[in-house]
Amino acid sequence: MDGYAVRDADLDGGASVLRDIGTRYAGAGKANCIGPGEAMRVMTGANVPLGADRIVMIEDCLVDSGTIVLNDPPLGKSHIRRRGSDFTAGQILLPAGRMLTPTALAAAAAADHAKVAVVRQPRVLLIATGDEIAAPGSAYLSERSIPDSLSASIALQCRLAGGVLLSEKRLVDAPALIRSALSGSPADVVVIIGGASHGDRDFSQSALMPLGLHIAFAGVSIKPGKPVWYGHIGKTHILGIPGSPTAALTVARLFLVPLIAGLSGGDPATALDWRLQPTSKPLQSNGSREAFLCATCSKGAVEIFDRQEASAQAALASTNAIVRRAANAPAQPAGSLVPVLSI
Numbered sequence: 001m002d003g004y005a006v007r008d009a010d011l012d013g014g015a016s017v018l019r020d021i022g023t024r025y026a027g028a029g030k031a032n033c034i035g036p037g038e039a040m041r042v043m044t045g046a047n048v049p050l051g052a053d054r055i056v057m058i059e060d061c062l063v064d065s066g067t068i069v070l071n072d073p074p075l076g077k078s079h080i081r082r083r084g085s086d087f088t089a090g091q092i093l094l095p096a097g098r099m100l101t102p103t104a105l106a107a108a109a110a111a112d113h114a115k116v117a118v119v120r121q122p123r124v125l126l127i128a129t130g131d132e133i134a135a136p137g138s139a140y141l142s143e144r145s146i147p148d149s150l151s152a153s154i155a156l157q158c159r160l161a162g163g164v165l166l167s168e169k170r171l172v173d174a175p176a177l178i179r180s181a182l183s184g185s186p187a188d189v190v191v192i193i194g195g196a197s198h199g200d201r202d203f204s205q206s207a208l209m210p211l212g213l214h215i216a217f218a219g220v221s222i223k224p225g226k227p228v229w230y231g232h233i234g235k236t237h238i239l240g241i242p243g244s245p246t247a248a249l250t251v252a253r254l255f256l257v258p259l260i261a262g263l264s265g266g267d268p269a270t271a272l273d274w275r276l277q278p279t280s281k282p283l284q285s286n287g288s289r290e291a292f293l294c295a296t297c298s299k300g301a302v303e304i305f306d307r308q309e310a311s312a313q314a315a316l317a318s319t320n321a322i323v324r325r326a327a328n329a330p331a332q333p334a335g336s337l338v339p340v341l342s343i
């Protein structure tokens with residue numbers, strides 16, 4: 001506080017007249033003492049002189065040629081921050097696994113740390129496959145092409161989750177090309193989009209077998225995204241994402257984001273922060289696969305879209321959440337609480 005440092009013993013209930021003995025600025029080092037009948041001008045952040053009990057705001061002081069007059073005895077806060085009153089030596093401000101957000105970095109620097117040990121950001125190699133996919137902006141050039149709508153989107157999901165994109169490749173359905181995309185790559189995670197299902201040119205798994213791919217699972221009973229698969233080549237994690245766009249984005253949110261969170265030193269579960277919100281519409285009974293439905297979530301409620309197709313993309317423009325429905329869930333009325341995840 002900008003004001004005068006004073007001693008409570010000098011504030012006798014009526015007006016006090018004190019002698020100004022000088023000024024202390026922030027950064028000026030240890031302050032002197034003040035004695036009976038004395039006051040010292042201090043600026044916010046300056047060390048408080050020994051003997052002072054409080055700082056009186058300058059607005060409440062009458063200053064006249066070396067004399068300070070306080071008409072009303074100051075009450076309430078002393079405006080003095082005691083050493084160690086915020087945190088003390090040995091106190092843990094940032095537990096291991098805490099993301100270094102702007103606020104966390106301020107806490108580390110406030111504790112006078114120039115360096116903190118961190119987990120390296122996971123490096124991601126993103127491969128989109130398909131003879132038909134073309135870079136956005138060029139698909140109109142050929143009748144055989146469709147825009148690759150997934151690379152940019154999944155790359156952004158990776159970055160927002162804390163990953164570093166090493167490279168984005170767009171490949172035709174050719175096993176040798178898919179294999180060579182991985183060669184020499186220092187990626188911690190390879191994401192391969194498309195070619196995950198049962199088509200004659202679905203090569204994403206078979207192309208990587210000669211590299212020593214070990215598949216942990218292939219196919220999960222979810223809708224959309226059933227063909228999702230996961231494996232590893234040595235220490236490199238490989239996530240196979242189905243090509244159908246809504247399926248791809250749902251799988252990236254449910255599998256890739258937690259994977260990156262875990263590899264970043266955090267708890268993968270924190271990436272799946274489901275919350276309950278009321279649905280604005282009644283829900284039909286669900287089929288035998290656990291379902292994830294595109295929705296718009298606003299403050300009060302979640303609006304689940306009527307049309308849910310793994311290939312549909314127009315609705316993605318207004319999708320900001322997915323709603324989870326258990327396998328064989330019964331019909332539910334509007335207003336029922338449903339689990340919602342931001343996407």
Ligand SMILES: Nc1nc2c(c(=O)[nH]1)N[C@H]1C(S)=C(S)[C@@H](COP(=O)(O)OP(=O)(O)OC[C@H]3O[C@@H](n4cnc5c(N)ncnc54)[C@H](O)[C@@H]3O)O[C@H]1N2
Pocket residue numbers: 128129130132133146147148149150151193194195196197198199202224225226227241242243244245247310
């Ligand atoms: N016999 C079966 N066929 C299919 C099954 C099944 O269980 N049995 N599953 C279906 C499901 S579910 C999905 S999802 C798709 C996923 O198939 P793939 O991962 O093999 O994906 P593709 O065949 O390569 O592509 C599917 C669809 O998506 C379009 N696509 C692909 N990549 C992109 C991209 N980067 N940007 C935009 N669109 C993309 C592609 O053109 C296809 O239309 O398999 C079903 N089949």
Ligand code: MOO
Pocket residue numbers: 222223224225226227242244247310311
């Ligand atoms: O699982 Mo698929 O993704 O329903 O189209």
